[in-house]
Amino acid sequence: MLTTRPRGTSDILPGEVEKWQYLEQVIRNLCREYGYREIRTPIFEHTELFERGVGEATDIVEKEMYTFKDRGNRSISLRPEGTAAVVRAYLENRLYAGPQPVKLYYLGPMFRYDRPQAGRYRQFHQFGVEALGSHDPALDAEVMAMAMDLYSRLGLREIELHVNSLGCPQCRPVFRERLREFFRERDGVLCRHCRDRLERNPLRILDCKEEGCRGAAQGAPTVLGSLCSPCEDHFRAVLGYLEQLGVPYTVNPYLVRGLDYYNRTAFEVVARDVGAQSSIGGGGRYDGLVEACGGPDVPGIGFASGLERVLLAMERQGISVPSPPGLDVFLVAADEAAREQSLVLVQQLRKSGLAADRDYMGRSLKAQMKFAGKLGVGLVAICGAGELARGAVILRDMRTGIQEEVPLSKLVEEVKLRCTGRKESAPVNGNHAGA
Numbered sequence: 001m002l003t004t005r006p007r008g009t010s011d012i013l014p015g016e017v018e019k020w021q022y023l024e025q026v027i028r029n030l031c032r033e034y035g036y037r038e039i040r041t042p043i044f045e046h047t048e049l050f051e052r053g054v055g056e057a058t059d060i061v062e063k064e065m066y067t068f069k070d071r072g073n074r075s076i077s078l079r080p081e082g083t084a085a086v087v088r089a090y091l092e093n094r095l096y097a098g099p100q101p102v103k104l105y106y107l108g109p110m111f112r113y114d115r116p117q118a119g120r121y122r123q124f125h126q127f128g129v130e131a132l133g134s135h136d137p138a139l140d141a142e143v144m145a146m147a148m149d150l151y152s153r154l155g156l157r158e159i160e161l162h163v164n165s166l167g168c169p170q171c172r173p174v175f176r177e178r179l180r181e182f183f184r185e186r187d188g189v190l191c192r193h194c195r196d197r198l199e200r201n202p203l204r205i206l207d208c209k210e211e212g213c214r215g216a217a218q219g220a221p222t223v224l225g226s227l228c229s230p231c232e233d234h235f236r237a238v239l240g241y242l243e244q245l246g247v248p249y250t251v252n253p254y255l256v257r258g259l260d261y262y263n264r265t266a267f268e269v270v271a272r273d274v275g276a277q278s279s280i281g282g283g284g285r286y287d288g289l290v291e292a293c294g295g296p297d298v299p300g301i302g303f304a305s306g307l308e309r310v311l312l313a314m315e316r317q318g319i320s321v322p323s324p325p326g327l328d329v330f331l332v333a334a335d336e337a338a339r340e341q342s343l344v345l346v347q348q349l350r351k352s353g354l355a356a357d358r359d360y361m362g363r364s365l366k367a368q369m370k371f372a373g374k375l376g377v378g379l380v381a382i383c384g385a386g387e388l389a390r391g392a393v394i395l396r397d398m399r400t401g402i403q404e405e406v407p408l409s410k411l412v413e414e415v416k417l418r419c420t421g422r423k424e425s426a427p428v429n430g431n432h433a434g435a
């Protein structure tokens with residue numbers, strides 16, 4: 001137990017973490033360009049927020065939440081998603097009192113107790129955006145275009161956008177009733193859960209993965225056939241804007257989402273290459289959520305994307321990411337006296353903005369050189385008593401093997417010169433994302 005992490009979690013080690021940093025950087029740039037600012041909310045919230053926000057009859061709340069009593073006997077849940085928390089923060093901090101829409105994004109871990117498999121984890125990471133305060137269908141289109149823009153910047157191919165409208169509190173009850181009638185005639189083949197859902201939340205049956213339920217759902221009425229005219233106008237406008245933006249989409253009238261807060265626009269982004277867990281992102285409009293959480297009647301739209309799934313799709317499509325620069329220089333001490341001096345020197349190099357390191361294992365000169373080679377450092381500064389007495393160090397280019405003595409007073413300058421020269425002539429990895 002002590003040396004095993006909990007199922008469905010992962011350690012992101014150096015070598016892998018650079019991909020995450022790259023992805024996060026692309027995301028941050030994207031958000032800046034679309035006018036979204038970062039929000040960081042707690043990892044845990046009061047359970048009630050998700051019960052009310054995400055919906056009590058959803059799988060997420062019923063089966064997948066990490067819920068526990070804290071020492072003050074309050075029911076707390078690790079966040080299974082970000083939207084409810086952002087809405088809570090929007091209300092608590094009175095962000096509705098300022099100029100609208102409020103465009104926020106987040107990046108961070110989410111928790112769902114589900115059966116782990118490739119692309120599905122118990123602790124996973126989401127990037128999400130939420131735009132609160134506007135009914136404008138152009139914003140729905142912008143959010144979808146933004147999602148697709150992200151995937152294209154990452155170099156992902158064969159990504160599909162599936163769109164639907166889920167109607168509103170005026171027209172959805174009509175659709176719900178039509179669905180109930182349809183499934184009542186087929187309730188013999190529904191799974192236990194769906195028989196239960198039939199009365200409480202029949203839309204969820206459309207999302208069930210059980211074979212019997214999928215078969216029963218064939219030919220089910222679609223929500224698009226029950227939309228009221230304001231919802232129909234909204235949906236038409238959204239699709240029109242997507243076309244204007246040149247964002248390809250497929251209308252999927254059976255698309256329902258695993259969270260109850262959606263109304264009108266709902267969408268999912270699917271990648272062919274990630275296997276069973278093909279949804280790399282999803283979102284939609286949630287115009288009633290702010291009010292359901294005790295706030296004013298404020299509309300909202302957003303989406304979230306699973307970072308593990310995005311990275312998995314990139315890996316399967318052979319997309320490499322630019323590797324971040326490593327150390328600029330490694331200090332090798334030729335003898336004991338130099339070892340002490342190198343501690344000061346390495347610090348000086350760092351203070352001048354260079355990435356530098358030295359040995360802390362008491363290695364021999366030869367072993368230090370070998371270690372520097374393993375680190376892949378391009379430049380080594382060798383200092384020994386002799387050089388230090390002359391106020392100098394030897395700079396060795398690890399690629400060419402050429403050595404040169406430089407005065408200590410010029411060490412920073414000389415290292416910088418060589419690093420710039422090397423960076424400028426560095427080969428470009430041909431398969432960079434977005435290149």
Ligand code: HAM
Nearest residue numbers: 081083120121124279280281282283284302303304306
């Ligand atoms: P969601 O569809 O539940 O929506 O999750 C969004 C994305 O998170 C999924 O498309 C998937 O990529 C990723 N994801 C979900 N569960 C897991 C898991 N167990 N392991 C790995 N990745 C996972 C939401 O969470 C909504 N809050 C999205 C939203 C934002 N709607 C409006 N605003």
